[in-house]
Amino acid sequence: MNSHRYCVIMCGGVGSRFWPYSREDRPKQFIDFLGTGRSLLQMSYDRILPLVPKENIVVVTNEKYASLIREQLPDVLPHNILLEPARRNTAPCIAWAAYHIAALDPQASMIVAPSDHLITGDAIYCECVERGFEFVENNDALLTLGITPVRPETGYGYIQVGAPVGHDINKVKTFTEKPNLELAKVFLDSGEFLWNAGIFIWRASVIIEALRKYDSDLTVLFDKGEGLFGTANETEFIKQNFEACPANSIDYAVMEKADNVYVESARFGWNDLGTWGALYDNSPKDDNDNVSQGAGLVAYKSERNIFVTPAGKLVVAHGLKDYIVADAGDVLLICPKSEEQRIKQMVNDVKIRFDEKYL
Template sequence: MKNHYCVIMSGGIGSRFWPASRSSYPKQFLDFFGTGRSLIQQTFDRIKKIVPVENIFVVTNQRYNELTLEQLPELKPEQILLEPCRRNTAPCIAYAAHHIHAINPNASMVVAPSDHLILKEDEFLNSLSNGLDFVSKHDVLLTLGIKPNRPETGYGYIQASHQSLDGFTKVKAFTEKPNLELAKVFLESGDFYW
């Protein structure tokens, strides 16, 4: 477990949930479900069950540094990685991966959005643990996907190949936010995941 790390992406400004979410206090810092815990706190609580707290990092921007430390008091300031500018997912992950690799070249890293609702937490954590074990033995990237239940144009799709290794299926292709017609084809094929 000492080589297991997690990056929680928390740079979003929450514009889709306006007016509840505002750029000064975006959705990841809100308690949407009346649990007494914000989305980022729920993500942190979930991840620390399988990753040591000292190996959890949050990538956000300067504007949310204090709010992140306030909501996640178990983290040290050096565990908050401040993006020099917002550039979306890939640069955020690259920035965090570079930082973690400098600390531990043998690290296996989970990347988690700060604002996901996970209903089947035990299954999710089991999948993450299995994934971390797999990538620590194989030099691969791994992504989790869920079977779509409707054609959706707002999500990216992962096409599974028919090749597998130790129970994990290789990815054939990624398609980012297809049009409705293509999303219907993906759903009907049964080969695609979100």
């Protein structure tokens, strides 16, 4: 195993679209949504272990989740748990991880992965990531992983592939954020576009150089900490400076601007598991296409629903079709699957009426 390879698991999201199960104090990445006995975070950790020494796994999260990280990933070294004092999107998160890793190992290459995606086909995943590591270790490249689209999805970003440069690796032509349905159909029919999986591979030094070139407002803050990263003073420096970082995604900050961006076509199964509908699609179903997690279910004339409840609770349903029923103890959500995009607004309304009580 290459000792210069690192993994950064981004673990700071709130997952509000999975409310009421995903809460401020325990977001979706810490939950065993699939009934495997491992949370989405733990599955992300397990998946990378064949490729990266466990002492080289770095987790970036919000400081309020420190105890959850230590509980779920006890083998992660304490100095590799980076606790953000504020949420500032993926560019500051990745910048901190890169500066941290570069201080520990100037020769480091790194994969950056979200903690809450569903990936199937672990052997294929490992082959893909291994190929990606080899590519960036031999080229000053920023590599992102792309997934062949299977439907005109409006909830994902898209990557247009350019000239091939290696096995399953192409230059990137363009990035497009979430398109409307008509444009998504054009992308699918063209065969030139991949879904943007939000998984990146590069050398730490290369992404730092790119950040300095394209997002200097961010790196000027981190460069003030030269000599502090990788030391006992790193945490205090971050506490004093991180909230001043401009909130920006790595796509906007770097990937859409740089000229050394490449995409590897990934063959493994992937879903960002961002909605109840996505969880429904990726869960086993009964003869009436109902999904039941954590519950016993007796259903009459009920089809294509997802029921999620605490263990030991029996659900009896009659006449429900295409509904989300999520019982989180102090909150019961009942919502048509077709209307789940309203859940974020529901969360906002609940906050206005009840403050933080049910969030």
